[in-house]
Amino acid sequence: MSLFVQKYGGTSVGTVERIEAVADKITKFKAEGHDMVIAVSAMSGETNRLLGLASSISDNPTPRELDVLVSTGEQVTIALLCMALHKRGVEARSYTGQQVKILTDSAHTKARIQDIDVSNMRADLSAGRVVVVAGFQGVDEDGNITTLGRGGSDTTGVALAAALKADECQIYTDVDGVYTTDPRVVSGARRLEKITFEEMLEMASQGSKVLQIRSVEFAGKYNVPLRVLSSFKDGPGTLISLEEDDASMEQVVVSGIAFNRDEAKVTVIGVPDTPGAAARILAPIGEANIEVDVIVQNISADNTTDLTFTVHRNDVEKAKAILKVVCDELGAKDIKSDAKIAKVSIVGVGMRSHAGVASTMFSALANENINIQMITTSEIKIAVIIEERYLELAVRSLHSAFGLDAQPQEEN
Incomplete structure (x- = not known):
C-alpha cells in the first residue's frame, strides 16, 4: 500500500463528465489498496470568470477580497468530486485550505505556504477515506483566506505530499509529461522519461508552463518524487527526482528548451557609476513585489553606466513609475522599456561536463540572423533575450542544434 497525493488541474476537472x-481513476487506485489525497484546481475558465466579475466592479479590487472571491472556484470542485466518489461507494471528505489548515503568510494573491496541519487528513486516511483538498488556497495566522498565485494548486499538491511524507506526488494535467520543448512550437518535441528537480526548476523558471516554480522548489527541498501525467490517456508520464548520476544522463548535454513570451526589458540610462546605485534602483522594485530576472550593467563611460533588467510584461509600467522617482534622486538620464522581447533557454545537467555548449547555442542563433540582446547563465542553463518575433524560429533551431529531435538511444 502506498500513499499518493494526486493533483488534478482545471482542464482535468473542467466539466462534470471530466x-x-x-x-x-481515484476509485481504481483506492481499490488497489492505496491511500489517496487529492488536490484540485477550479474548473477550467472559472478563475478567469471570477476575475472578470471583479474587474466589472473595480479596476483595482482589494487583494484580500479578491482572494475571498477566487478561492471559491476550488470549493465547487472539491464538493463535486466528493459527490462523484460517494456515488461510487468511496468514502471521501472535502476540505478547503482553511479547513485543512494550510497556513500561509499574508501576501494576498501571492501567498507562500508556511505550515500544514495534517491531523485531520491523517485521521481520515486511517478511517479509509479519500481526502479531497482545495488547491491554490490557504489561510494566514489572522484567519484571512489567501491564494498562492496562478498555478498554485501544483504547490498545494506537492506541499501536501511533503507534509504527509507521501510515496509520490502525481500531477495530472492536459499533457502526458514534460517535453523537450513545447510540441505546439516543435512538432518533433519528445516526452522525457525522467528529469532532475534542478533541470525542472530551471525549465519552469525559464518559461515552461507544465509546473509552477514553487511546486518544483517544494518537491526538491523535501525530496518528494514528482510525476507529471495526463488525465486523458494512460502512460508513464515524466518522473522528476533528485537522481542525476544515471549514466544515460551523461550522454545528454541539453534536456530541454524553455521559453517565455511574457518578458519586458527596462533600461535605466546614465546611472552614476557609484557604489550602491544598482541597489537603490532595484530595491524599490523588489519591495513592490516585482520579480526581476535578467540583469546586465554596461561598462562605465564618462562615470555613468546603463542598467538593464527584465520583468514580467504586466509589471513594466509599474516598474517604470517606481523608477522615475528613484532616477530623479540618482540623477539618471532616462528610462526606456521594450515589451517586444522573449527569453529562450537551454537547460541540462550535462552542461556541467561538456564544453562548447554556449558556442553551439550562439552559432545556431547566428545562422538564423537572430540577435542576442542579453545573456544569463547558471551551471545547467544558458538563457538569452531576443526579439519576440524570432522566438519560435529560435526554439526550433536550438532544438535541432542539440539533437533533441532524435529519439534517445536504446540502452544495451
Whole structure:
C-alpha cells in the first residue's frame, strides 16, 4: 500500500463528465489498496470568470477580497468530486485550505505556504477515506483566506505530499509529461522519461508552463518524487527526482528548451557609476513585489553606466513609475522599456561536463540572423533575450542544434 497525493488541474476537472472520469481513476487506485489525497484546481475558465466579475466592479479590487472571491472556484470542485466518489461507494471528505489548515503568510494573491496541519487528513486516511483538498488556497495566522498565485494548486499538491511524507506526488494535467520543448512550437518535441528537480526548476523558471516554480522548489527541498501525467490517456508520464548520476544522463548535454513570451526589458540610462546605485534602483522594485530576472550593467563611460533588467510584461509600467522617482534622486538620464522581447533557454545537467555548449547555442542563433540582446547563465542553463518575433524560429533551431529531435538511444 502506498500513499499518493494526486493533483488534478482545471482542464482535468473542467466539466462534470471530466470530474466523473477523475472519480473513476481515484476509485481504481483506492481499490488497489492505496491511500489517496487529492488536490484540485477550479474548473477550467472559472478563475478567469471570477476575475472578470471583479474587474466589472473595480479596476483595482482589494487583494484580500479578491482572494475571498477566487478561492471559491476550488470549493465547487472539491464538493463535486466528493459527490462523484460517494456515488461510487468511496468514502471521501472535502476540505478547503482553511479547513485543512494550510497556513500561509499574508501576501494576498501571492501567498507562500508556511505550515500544514495534517491531523485531520491523517485521521481520515486511517478511517479509509479519500481526502479531497482545495488547491491554490490557504489561510494566514489572522484567519484571512489567501491564494498562492496562478498555478498554485501544483504547490498545494506537492506541499501536501511533503507534509504527509507521501510515496509520490502525481500531477495530472492536459499533457502526458514534460517535453523537450513545447510540441505546439516543435512538432518533433519528445516526452522525457525522467528529469532532475534542478533541470525542472530551471525549465519552469525559464518559461515552461507544465509546473509552477514553487511546486518544483517544494518537491526538491523535501525530496518528494514528482510525476507529471495526463488525465486523458494512460502512460508513464515524466518522473522528476533528485537522481542525476544515471549514466544515460551523461550522454545528454541539453534536456530541454524553455521559453517565455511574457518578458519586458527596462533600461535605466546614465546611472552614476557609484557604489550602491544598482541597489537603490532595484530595491524599490523588489519591495513592490516585482520579480526581476535578467540583469546586465554596461561598462562605465564618462562615470555613468546603463542598467538593464527584465520583468514580467504586466509589471513594466509599474516598474517604470517606481523608477522615475528613484532616477530623479540618482540623477539618471532616462528610462526606456521594450515589451517586444522573449527569453529562450537551454537547460541540462550535462552542461556541467561538456564544453562548447554556449558556442553551439550562439552559432545556431547566428545562422538564423537572430540577435542576442542579453545573456544569463547558471551551471545547467544558458538563457538569452531576443526579439519576440524570432522566438519560435529560435526554439526550433536550438532544438535541432542539440539533437533533441532524435529519439534517445536504446540502452544495451
